[in-house]
Amino acid sequence: MNASGKQLQRAGDHSTNYQAQNITVQGLTYSEAKEIALDVFRANALELSTVAQKTAKQRVEELTEAFFKTLLERAPEAIESISEPDMQRSIFRAQEEYACSGDKDLGEVLVDMLVDRAATPARDLRQVTLNEAIKTASKLTAPHFAILGAILIAANTKFTAARTVGDLHAYLTKVVAPTVEGLRATDGDLRHLQYAGCLSIDISEKPLSGILAQTYPAFFTKGFTREEIGEGLREIGPPAIIPCLRDPSKFQVGAMDNSAVVEHLVPDLGLEEHSTELQRLMNVNLMPGDEIEEEFASLHPNLRNLVDVWGTTAIRRCDLTGVGMALGHANLRRILGEEFSAGLEVWVH
DSSP, rough: TTTEEEEEOOOOOOOOOOOOOOOOOTTTHHHHHHHHHHHHHHHHHHOOHHHHHHHHHHHHHHHHHHHHHHHHHGGGGGGGGSSHHHHHHHHHHHHHHHHHOOOHHHHHHHHHHHHHHHOOOOHHHHHHHHHHHHHHHHGGEEEEEEEHHHHHHHHHHHOOTTSSHHHHHHHIIIIIIIHEEEOOOOOHHHHHHHTSEEEESSSSOOHHHHOOOOOOGGGGGGOOOGSSOOGGGGOOOOOTEEOOOOTSEEEEESSSSHIIIIIIIIIHHGGGGGHHHHHHHHHBBBBOOHHHHHHHHOHHHHHHHHHHHHHSSSSGEEEEEHHHHHHHHHHHHHHGGGGGGOOOTTTTO
């Protein structure tokens, strides 16, 4: 996943561009779809006082407008889904909760998930997860969304575009740091997230340094000498064995992690007989955990806070459910915008 990837729209011969108010997709126009979405709320909303009705109406129109604007930007072909009962139920849930709260951040999270839901026509795990996440969102506060986003990006996301230690540092500073600003994780917060079905709290701990070392061993190795390489590999050079990124006098495997060794390096170079040795070398002479965490924390104050929170709370024992991933994913996109372009299907499939 390239977290810094951006999407552009280009028009060529015989292409079709979509523009709000003028769009028609498979017979359903933008205006018709928007009116359907508003009618869903009118037909199902609770009776409110005159003043409350006015406020609710304004908020619903605001959310609905934002939903269709984002839908036409990201998945214009999905507008036809508005006619489906299950999609209408999700729209109403989002409208109802935003009408009551008016919370802007919640509104942005709901819009992001509604767009993903509209673009998921088949009844599969992702659709079911998004339906449940939309229903769950109103039960959470800003600190809860921050926790889910922090776990997703720190423990469940890999930046595959990095080629140097500097690349990794830039990603951590530009993408990870903004998402964990002001992070806290009290026992009460975590118990509530577990109750809401967003995560599970396990017995075993997952130190942040261990997660980083497992995810990015190529950038946290101090390298090995030629003598530490198994005899069959000693005469093999780049791209299988390359100079160590941190110490050019030593060597390291030319892959990011063990999965890259097995899935790409070995088959691409025909090194099947050396697969076990290459995987072993990936984890030789990794930096100690305290050094990894100190380097990570020194990059940005928000990252230092993440290290502190991870090391002193039960967040290090948490695993996200699919619903937690969907909510965390939407919150990351709310914060990062185009800097976080990967779809939910990367995590929920």
